[in-house]
Amino acid sequence: MTIKTASEPQRTLPASQTVAKRTFSLRDKWADSAFNIIAITVLLLSIAAVVYPLYFIVIASVSDPNAVYEGKVWLFPSGVTLEGYQRIFADSRIWNGLGNTVIYTVLGTAVSVTTILFGAYALSRKDMPGRKLLMLLFVITMFFDGGLITKYLVVRDLGMLNTIWAVVLPGAVGVWNLIIARSFFEHTIPNELREAAQMDGANDFKFFFKMVLPLSKPLIMLMIMVHVVAHWNSFFDALIFLNDDSKYPLQLVLRNILIQSDVSSTGTTGGDIESYAAAQRIAELTKYAMIVVSSLPLMIALPFMQKHFTKGTLIGAVK
The missing domain is CATH 1.10.3720.10 (MetI-like)
Structure with missing residues (x-):
């Protein structure tokens, strides 16, 4: 019976394959980052498209209608009235x-x-x-x-x-x-x-x-x-x-x-x-x-x- 006393030598990749592997890794990282940015942006825009009309109705209900017509009411109420x-x-x-x-x-x-x-x-x-x-x-x-x-x-x-x-x-x-x-x-x-x-x-x-x-x-x-x-x-x-x-x-x-x-x-x-x-x-x-x-x-x-x-x-x- 033969007993191995030394570990087998590790295989080393050629320099060209190592560079290619690092390039793909960087590409994957940039792709994930870009996808996350796009997904978060689309999600925030979707939330704004749903929430802002509701918010606008609330602030318009307590604002002066003239200010609403003139476009002064878009983030905060103007001429507050109940x-x-x-x-x-x-x-x-x-x-x-x-x-x-x-x-x-x-x-x-x-x-x-x-x-x-x-x-x-x-x-x-x-x-x-x-x-x-x-x-x-x-x-x-x-x-x-x-x-x-x-x-x-x-x-x-x-x-x-x-x-x-x-x-x-x-x-x-x-x-x-x-x-x-x-x-x-x-x-x-x-x-x-x-x-x-x-x-x-x-x-x-x-x-x-x-x-x-x-x-x-x-x-x-x-x-x-x-x-x-x-x-x-x-x-x-x-x-x-x-x-x-x-x-x-x-x-x-x-x-x-x-x-x-x-x-x-x-x-x-x-x-x-x-x-x-x-x-x-x-x-x-x-x-x-x-x-x-x-x-x-x-x-x-x-x-x-x-x-x-x-x-x-x-x-x-x-x-």
């Missing part, structure tokens, strides 16, 4: 509309999320008879719609006109959200878990409430966030189905106030220039202030739900 907010909150319709919107949002979100969770879990069960036919009927509604007149006739015949249910029930189940929830249950809740629960004596309802729902927190938070935003910003169903002003949601109230401000400013006589300018000033202040008032509650609530919302958005992309 007249727009004072006029909005002095109107009792705002508080009534805010209360209605809270009711519609809470009730509509509860109905929609509950219906979607129950329906999606049932459709995810492979032992459910006729689930493919039901899913096909749901999908058909995504491509074929009866139209506004048919929707109005159905709501009228069901006796829901000028009631809270006319705003809550017609769009309670979104098919796309139903598909996302069904896919989540199919890929996240294994059949083995249900079989183990059945062996321990749990029925379907107990398994759903005790095991499925606790494991579906990202999905639930996603559904809640989507429907809260939808109901908070909704005004079209209320415009079509509600006749009583006291039942209008906030968005519809703000729309009516904005229309009245525009009509007041355009209806001023041409000879009274000062009155026309004052009406235009009030209309502009009201416009920016209304955007802030309608968007601020959601902007405050979003950071508290961002963690679960980010996880939930991956459901439709990965699951």
Whole structure:
């Protein structure tokens, strides 16, 4: 047996290969640096393109409209005034509309999320008879719609006109959200878990409430966030189905106030220039202030739900 007592000589690269290796290393380093600079620049520009319009609306809502027209307001407010907010909150319709919107949002979100969770879990069960036919009927509604007149006739015949249910029930189940929830249950809740629960004596309802729902927190938070935003910003169903002003949601109230401000400013006589300018000033202040008032509650609530919302958005992309 032969024992090596000396280490084998190390191989040395020729000088030309060493220089080429260093050249490629420098090129890779410069390429990485250039890519990072370009990526950071594009990201900062994208953030600015999203954040700055929101910031501009806020500072314009507390600035003199004349300064806004003249381009003096772009980074800091000019001629600070709260007249727009004072006029909005002095109107009792705002508080009534805010209360209605809270009711519609809470009730509509509860109905929609509950219906979607129950329906999606049932459709995810492979032992459910006729689930493919039901899913096909749901999908058909995504491509074929009866139209506004048919929707109005159905709501009228069901006796829901000028009631809270006319705003809550017609769009309670979104098919796309139903598909996302069904896919989540199919890929996240294994059949083995249900079989183990059945062996321990749990029925379907107990398994759903005790095991499925606790494991579906990202999905639930996603559904809640989507429907809260939808109901908070909704005004079209209320415009079509509600006749009583006291039942209008906030968005519809703000729309009516904005229309009245525009009509007041355009209806001023041409000879009274000062009155026309004052009406235009009030209309502009009201416009920016209304955007802030309608968007601020959601902007405050979003950071508290961002963690679960980010996880939930991956459901439709990965699951």
